[in-house]
Amino acid sequence: MQIVIIGSGNVAYHLAKAFKKSGVEVSQIFGRNATELSKISEELHIPFSTETLAEADLYIISVSDSSIAEVSALIKKENCLVAHTSGSVSREALAGNYRKSVFYPLQTFSKSKKLDYHKIPFFIDAENEEDAEILKNLASKISKNVMLADNKKRKYIHLTAVFACNFVNHLFARAKEISDSQNIPFEYFLPLIDETTQKIHELEPKLAQTGPAVRGDNRILELHEQLITDEEKLKIYKTLNESIKKMYS
Structure with missing residues (x-):
């Protein structure tokens, strides 16, 4: 499965790092902040871009809540799976013709602080059971604590x-x-x-x-x-x- 992470902040960095440590390949990190993206890319050896969004099966959007709709509209590929990482925003905030979901890690993130990713709970929300299983399986490669949580519960x-x-x-x-x-x-x-x-x-x-x-x-x-x-x-x-x-x- 081709995975692209969109964002260059603390959550995006730690997700990319957690995937890397767990043997999950990330095809690209994408965003607007070339300086931060290049730092993540250099440390984790993941290609980055500020201009061209790579083709992927799963896009994980790790940006501020207020930017989710705008950023998600950049994804033009139809029928791919797109997840944001917010705890308070519904999956319907994603603006595009694709399968919408949430991949929410419950932790406070700082780039300079090392974390034990296996202890971080992940909460999953998706439009159908198949996508929920895809995200649950992915989260389970990082964490021991994974559960479903709809928008109200999140x-x-x-x-x-x-x-x-x-x-x-x-x-x-x-x-x-x-x-x-x-x-x-x-x-x-x-x-x-x-x-x-x-x-x-x-x-x-x-x-x-x-x-x-x-x-x-x-x-x-x-x-x-x-x-x-x-x-x-x-x-x-x-x-x-x-x-x-x-x-x-």
Whole structure:
């Protein structure tokens, strides 16, 4: 099966790398950013182009959600299989006369960060069972965790991911602002962060909760509020503590 990946960002890079490591041949990577494409091509020895889209049986589109429709219209081949990698966009967003599908990897991707691809869940959506099986078999060469998920289920998967990843990382960034303001090395908090994330491998998150809000220690909550001089941080602090209190009341 001839595979072309469209895109030059983090997801496109890691998909190409995962396929390469698993022995799946990628015929071409295609996109507009010649600089990034050439870097991927040089590292993974995959041909690239910014002008001519190669013939393929499967095109995987890894671009921003807002660009999926525009980019997918570039594919003129009929009856090929086309998949995008978004968690929140339906397969109907693909604009062309071909078989439409979704090939969604649930992970946060950075080009500089190595990943264990076998642990990354893949969620598949397709117009028919045959195409779903093609994509499931392909994902299974990369990952041990592959399942079907229609558009509604993927939206909830992506929403959960935003809470579990994006929001949590934002709190890390806000926490670092506080530690930096007091010249406390943020590295000192990494063992705490590691233990917190590791603990939910063994306990339900609700059972793993600690801190002054779950204990109902209002004295400490008030002390912390007095220390926070930034309105945005204070709002976050109060909102999250109220949410914790409600969960355990």
